[in-house]
Amino acid sequence: MNENERIKQEKNPLDVWEDLVRYSKSGFESIDPDDFLRMRWYGLYQQKPNDGHFMLRIKVPSGDLSTEQLRTVADVTRLYARGITDITTRQNFQFHWLTIQDVPDILNRFAQVGISASGACGDIPRNVTGCPVAGIDPNEVFDARPEAEIIHQMFLDNREYSDLPRKFKTTVAGCGQHCSQPEINDIGATAVRRIRANGEVEEGFQIRVGGGLSARPFFAKRLNMFVPKDRLPSVFHAIVTIFRDHGNRENRKAARLKFLVNEWGIERFEEEVRSRLDWRPDFADDWPEPRKNFRDHVGIHAQKQEGLSWIGATVLSGRLNDSQVYEAARIADEFGGGNIRTTNQQNLIFPDIPNARVEAAAKALEAAGLQVNVSPIRRAAVACTGNEFCNLALTETKRLIVEIVEHVEGAVAINEPIRINLNGCPNSCGQHHIGDIGLQGCLVKQGPGKPPVDGYDISLGGRLGADSKFVRPIRRKVPATEVKHAIANLLNGYVEQREDEDDFADF
Numbered sequence: 001m002n003e004n005e006r007i008k009q010e011k012n013p014l015d016v017w018e019d020l021v022r023y024s025k026s027g028f029e030s031i032d033p034d035d036f037l038r039m040r041w042y043g044l045y046q047q048k049p050n051d052g053h054f055m056l057r058i059k060v061p062s063g064d065l066s067t068e069q070l071r072t073v074a075d076v077t078r079l080y081a082r083g084i085t086d087i088t089t090r091q092n093f094q095f096h097w098l099t100i101q102d103v104p105d106i107l108n109r110f111a112q113v114g115i116s117a118s119g120a121c122g123d124i125p126r127n128v129t130g131c132p133v134a135g136i137d138p139n140e141v142f143d144a145r146p147e148a149e150i151i152h153q154m155f156l157d158n159r160e161y162s163d164l165p166r167k168f169k170t171t172v173a174g175c176g177q178h179c180s181q182p183e184i185n186d187i188g189a190t191a192v193r194r195i196r197a198n199g200e201v202e203e204g205f206q207i208r209v210g211g212g213l214s215a216r217p218f219f220a221k222r223l224n225m226f227v228p229k230d231r232l233p234s235v236f237h238a239i240v241t242i243f244r245d246h247g248n249r250e251n252r253k254a255a256r257l258k259f260l261v262n263e264w265g266i267e268r269f270e271e272e273v274r275s276r277l278d279w280r281p282d283f284a285d286d287w288p289e290p291r292k293n294f295r296d297h298v299g300i301h302a303q304k305q306e307g308l309s310w311i312g313a314t315v316l317s318g319r320l321n322d323s324q325v326y327e328a329a330r331i332a333d334e335f336g337g338g339n340i341r342t343t344n345q346q347n348l349i350f351p352d353i354p355n356a357r358v359e360a361a362a363k364a365l366e367a368a369g370l371q372v373n374v375s376p377i378r379r380a381a382v383a384c385t386g387n388e389f390c391n392l393a394l395t396e397t398k399r400l401i402v403e404i405v406e407h408v409e410g411a412v413a414i415n416e417p418i419r420i421n422l423n424g425c426p427n428s429c430g431q432h433h434i435g436d437i438g439l440q441g442c443l444v445k446q447g448p449g450k451p452p453v454d455g456y457d458i459s460l461g462g463r464l465g466a467d468s469k470f471v472r473p474i475r476r477k478v479p480a481t482e483v484k485h486a487i488a489n490l491l492n493g494y495v496e497q498r499e500d501e502d503d504f505a506d507f
């Protein structure tokens with residue numbers, strides 16, 4: 001049994017809440033070292049350099065939140081987090097610089113507006129992600145937020161699922177473009193329709209299992225079943241409990257569901273899922289895979305609701321200051337319907353804006369530094385937390401992605417969206433395996449007597465959907481200061497050589 005398993009067995013991490021309240025009075029020094037691990041179940045990590053500060057992650061199911069909730073995000077950012085918050089690639093918000101004294105107050109503030117951090121980190125189902133334009137996209141199969149909410153509630157504070165071998169990532173989405181990336185989730189449920197024998201159309205889900213990135217990436221595999229909407233919780237329950245009962249608890253590096261699916265094979269895994277259901281799923285149809293590799297929602301787009309549009313605004317590096325968060329809430333109230341969405345590309349969506357007011361709303365967003373009209377490089381750039389706060393990081397990331405984007409925008413004339421995904425270590429929170437350009441942090445030796453410097457392995461050609469593939473490395477250990485030049489040279493070469501029908505992922 002590994003050390004994490006011992007700590008989980010001695011006390012269920014969800015039971016650390018009362019200790020947390022006690023520590024908020026007795027101080028950081030009084031914290032039992034084992035409880036640092038358990039606190040992750042409430043979204044709390046020690047922040048580098050482990051000197052008394054914490055990072056907190058809160059969950060935003062389907063990336064969908066009200067402006068009242070967003071103002072609470074702004075309040076916490078301003079009052080406790082030194083004025084910054086980060087949008088993550090799982091549609092969450094993260095805060096830094098928190099102290100244990102403030103944690104109960106912060107979590108209570110969030111609870112009052114219906115936001116939870118329970119299950120945001122730890123060996124437990126994480127935030128249920130979804131399509132950030134659910135309910136407004138004219139091309140969606142159906143709005144899957146109700147089903148995502150049911151799954152979110154099923155997992156929340158539920159001890160049946162709170163001691164898994166490792167973290168567990170899920171998505172439930174109605175988007176035909178699969179923008180919530182089901183291919184890289186432990187469970188990816190995507191909306192489909194089928195025609196019944198009597199000619200009626202039935203809506204339901206296709207299920208993928210065992211996707212994930214980190215050091216050994218796997219794409220999820222499809223189960224051969226059609227899952228009606230109301231049966232989705234039973235299928236999620238079956239899959240999560242298979243993982244709970246059979247996942248590897250000896251070696252954390254082999255503990256994700258992807259390893260179990262790979263070891264058993266998808267046929268045996270599906271047999272086990274079916275054996276745990278008290279109903280018999282029909283087999284899947286041959287639903288097509290989306291071919292479009294680029295899945296963001298930035299810019300101004302007509303909604304399915306007549307006369308309304310959404311605006312997708314870019315948050316380069318995912319980092320916002322408190323004034324921007326307040327301003328985002330104000331703009332969503334003044335121009336939209338009091339609702340805002342986060343995306344897995346670390347951007348924001350402002351729905352329900354009357355067409356007549358959309359230009360004024362876009363102007364207000366631009367004035368707040370939330371750019372709407374942006375280059376194809378800027379809109380899709382993603383960066384993980386990096387060594388500013390993350391204990392696992394090798395390199396800095398948030399400043400570097402800004403530097404890279406600004407340089408490439410000035411040096412390359414390209415109108416094709418290019419996704420740059422940057423990580424500070426092999427763990428792939430910034431998803432470098434699936435970027436058009438993937439950057440993985442490393443340290444580069446400088447010769448005898450000199451300290452190593454930040455560097456990056458550069459890879460190319462990741463894509464999801466039909467013909468999905470992970471990146472292939474092209475250059476190792478490029479010093480961070482040279483990465484922007486290397487990318488600009490690469491893209492200029494592509495622009496010069498490409499034919500009309502070329503796609504960067506095939507370059």
Ligand code: SF4
Pocket residue numbers: 384385386387390391392393394423424425426427428429430
């Ligand atoms: Fe930290 Fe590595 Fe994840 Fe970046 S990819 S946030 S450096 S663990």
